[in-house]
Amino acid sequence: MTVSVLYVDDEPDLLELAQIFLEQQGDFHVGVSTSAADMLRLPLNLTYDVIVSDYQMPDMDGLAFLKGVRERFGDMPFILFTGRGREEVVIEALNNGADFYIQKGGDPVAQFAELTNKIRYAVSRRKAERELCKINDEIKAAYDQITASEEELRGQFEELERSENRIRVSEGKFRALFEQSHDALILSTRTRALDCNSQALKLFGFTAKEDFLRTLPPSLSPRFQPDGKESADSATYHVDKVFREGRDQFTWLHSRKDGSTFLADVLLSAFELDNQTVLLSSLRDITERNRMEEKLRLLKISVDSAYDEVFWMGMDGGIRYVNEAACEKTGYTKEELQKMKISELDPDFDPARWEWSIADLRKNKKQLFQTRHRRKDGGILDVEISTVYVMRGRDEYAFCFVRDITAKKQAEELLRESEEKYRTLVENANEVIAIVQDWRLVFVHKKGADLLGRTVEEITGKHFIEFLWPEDRGMIKERHSDRIAGKQAPESYDFRVNGTGNRPIWVMNSMTDITWKGRPASLNLMTDISGRKEAEDRLRESEEKFRRLIEGAPDAIYIGVDWKFVFLNSAAIKLFRASSAEQLIGTPFMDRIHPSFHDIIRDRVHQLYDEKAPVPVLEEVYVRLDGTEFDAEVSSVPFVFDGRGGSVVFVRDITDRKRAERERRENDEKYRYILENLQDAYFQTDRDMNIVLVSPSAARMFGYESADKMAGMPVSEFYHNAELRDEVQSTLKEKGKVTDFIGVVARKDGSTFWGSINAQFIYNDAKEITGIDAMIRDITERKAMEQAISEANRKLNLLGSITRHDIVNQLTMLKGFTQLAVMKNTDAVVGDFLKKIERSADGINHQIAFTKTYQELGVQSPSWFRLDALIAATEAPEIQISDTCRNIEIYSDPMVERVFFNLVDNARRHGGDVTTIAIRCERAADDLVIIIEDDGTGIAPEEKEKIFSKGFGKGSGFGLFLAREILAITGITIRETGYLGIGARFEITVPKNRWRAVKDH
DSSP states (O other): OOEEEEEEOSOHHHHHHHHHHHHTTSSEEEEEESOHHHHHTSOHHHHOSEEEEOSOOSSSOHHHHHHHHHHHHTTOOEEEEESOOOHHHHHHHHHTTOSEEEEOOSOHHHHHHHHHHHHHHHHHHHHHHHHHHHHHHHHHHTHHHHHHTHHHHHHHHHHHHHHHHHHHHHHHHHHHHHHHOSSEEEEEOSSSEEEEOHHHHHHHTOSOHHHHHHSOGGGGSOSBOTTSOBHHHHHHHHHHHHHHHSEEEEEEEEEOTTSOEEEEEEEEEEEEETTEEEEEEEEEEOHHHHHHHHHHHHHHHHHHHOSSEEEEEETTSBEEEEOHHHHHHHOOOHHHHTTOBHHHHOTTOOHHHHHHHHHHHHHHSEEEEEEEEEOTTSOEEEEEEEEEEEEETTEEEEEEEEEEOHHHHHHHHHHHHHHHHHHHHHHTOSSEEEEEETTEEEEEOHHHHHHHTSOHHHHTTSBGGGGBOHHHHHHHHHHHHHHHTTOOOOSEEEEEEEOTTSOEEEEEEEEEEEEETTEEEEEEEEEEOHHHHHHHHHHHHHHHHHHHHHTTOSSEEEEEETTEEEEEOHHHHHHTTOSSGGGTTTSBGGGGBOGGGHHHHHHHHHHHHHHOOOEEEEEEEEEOTTSOEEEEEEEEEEEEETTEEEEEEEEEEOHHHHHHHHHHHHHHHHHHHHHHHOSSEEEEEOTTSBEEEEOHHHHHHHTOSOGGGGTTOBGGGGBSSHHHHHHHHHHHHHHSEEEEEEEEEEOTTSOEEEEEEEEEEEEOTTSOEEEEEEEEEEOHHHHHHHHHHHHHHHHHHHHHTSOSHHHHHHHHHHHHHHHHHHHHOOOHHHHHHHHHHHHHHHHHHHHHHHHHHHTTTTTSOOEEEEHHHHHHTTOOTTEEEOGGGTTEEEEEOTTHHHHHHHHHHHHHHHSSSOOOEEEEEEEETTEEEEEEEESSOOOOGGGTTGGGSTTOSSSOSOHHHHHHHHHHTTTOEEEEOOBTTTBOEEEEEEOTTSEEEOOOO
């Protein structure tokens, strides 16, 4: 039986190719047409069994054709065969009654084989449907006979019911397996999910199966997979593989309903169900497995990187594993250690001791002991080993942590030596040394016993309180209790002990916590200060006389004797931030004076002591106890204190005054620095809008020799027109300020530039306007960028109109005819030609990829490019670049490199025997002209403009067209000005502000 096929496509060559492929099957007759509209006017159902149609055609697209066929010819089989592969097109076609949808591209033989099968299936199915209708008519006609055979039919119906029950049981078993699977199972077509089990709902975070089945598969994956590929592309690859091979297994990153992601092992298989191929996806969440693998990896890293040595030992004493620390400590490599027995590494572990150690380890499961290891270089290490018994299956191991304690051993020896030296030091110390533990004296050396008038034996072990002067016992007891309880207590203080002859002796005690024989104790160092206390009493008596005179003075006053403080009034104590005068008395007053003043202060002090005359007031810098500094105004007079020459010093804190002076100077300096280094122009005017202050940057921006030349000028001179001035002033009056006001402003020479104006009124204390502050930023380049981006978007829309549909068709035809020729060819020479044709087809593939590159035109913002670098990127040996093009940058779209590449490529391929391509630059007023000329055949006058048209030329016809479009994004033009027979000559004109000269680095 011959099947009559109507194939409609706007590509005649593709029609011919399909006709050849189909009719060579022997049972097809193919009619072809380039117009779908024309075919709808014919009685197609009387001529053809099936219609095959392209989608994208000029007069009527494939969907409109399908709707017309359904309207006029009912259920006539219809197959959409097209290169247009969008999902919405497929869905709409199937919804409007298309029997099948086949996408062009790929191997023509396989493609037309699929088309053949679909045609046969569609025709057979439609024939079966019509036969079924015929049978239905026959059934109606034979209704009476059926009634007579009712009993027989009832028996058949019961058998059918039993069959259906068996089917339901089988389906129930499948459903039970489907639902009870521990893995998530999803049944789907290419475009939608059909069914899923509860594990799938749980895994993806859905509660209702209907919600899950309505969710499109792409939304169940993030945009990109962990390998960086887009999920949509990878999914298509795996599905196609399953349809080819029946199954595929891979790892996939999924998205849950709440947006979180998880990694899963996926087993994807395909099978036939209800006359359609469906996919069964089995998903297993491997997030936890990956986490455990990562933990194991980190554990291994931890062991390998451990500071201590790690050994795994067999029960025979052989070393099974060591870490890097073991190699580093012993000097052996891992390979050397893993060939050794423990007795070779440990000089103390002979075979007998090893057998004893293993028996003990098996019994107690753990060991901790010290031994020695012999390094490869012969050195001995003292080590401490912690061993754990491990059993894996039937294998026994000793897992050992080995710590080098050589340094510890040495430290213990040093400690013994140190203790001996300490004992000698204690016995000969000048201070009284006593150790108190549990309120008792557990150690006192002989000097302490002598101070108390007793022997060491009489004192040791006694409660230390009984040796204190009665009036001081309560205070010492309280402080010692606080210290034991962990409360804050002074570490040094003075008190009295009951000394020889039952008399009080003042001591200064310094205390620190120690450990004595494994328990807490306190170490006390006591110095006899009885003499000092007597002197202090006399000093206090003298001080009292002066304190009443100067204690109430508002300024800080101190007395210095022998370069030390001997008296400070309350104001001085407060100024130096001391808690009391005792903190400073007796300390050098030079410590409180900044080192930078030490020399001059020494001279002043000598003058006071030698000449006994006051010194003039001096501004100095003093240093408080907390380290902070302050400025002071200081005067001094000679003074005799306690019979010794000294000085009374009057100190007035002038920090606030000095700070105010410094801040004023710093603010003036900062303001001047900011003003001189501003990039934007800054103006300040008076109430009449005349300039009173202007930044140097403003002079540069507006073309004046200096800022002084602009002083006194009215700001109205900088507006390009009166309308802009009036609008700015109106906004100022209305809002009190102007923010990022965009307008054209004028330079001194009359040229203009785009500026962003920010201004605000200046008010005095009476809230009266005294002028304005204004900042102007040159945004000419920004405006150029905005204009370039706008133009780039227009070019993108233009490129979007150049679809790859026609290219795909041409590629399909090229490959198809080539394969037809290969099948029928027997000539080797012709076979070689066919291989070249196939390579040409591959070239077309590269051209398709190249057009995708050009789709980026104008997507990225324009930038500055070195002209000599762009030319060098072509890597053309024929190029001779003039020095006039050196150190020049042009402002263009990032695809400008393709412009120079296309110009050089065209010269090579279409210029004949081109030997030289010369490039030079010329100035034309403010513009830059880049001239590119070769010594080839040149271009005919009538083609000079056509070569820039889309589709014109011997190649793709896009090269020079896109070159002009790329340059036009930033206002650059290109034209051809050469002579036929002499060579091609292209002039690229770069306007002012789109090129600049730069210094070579």
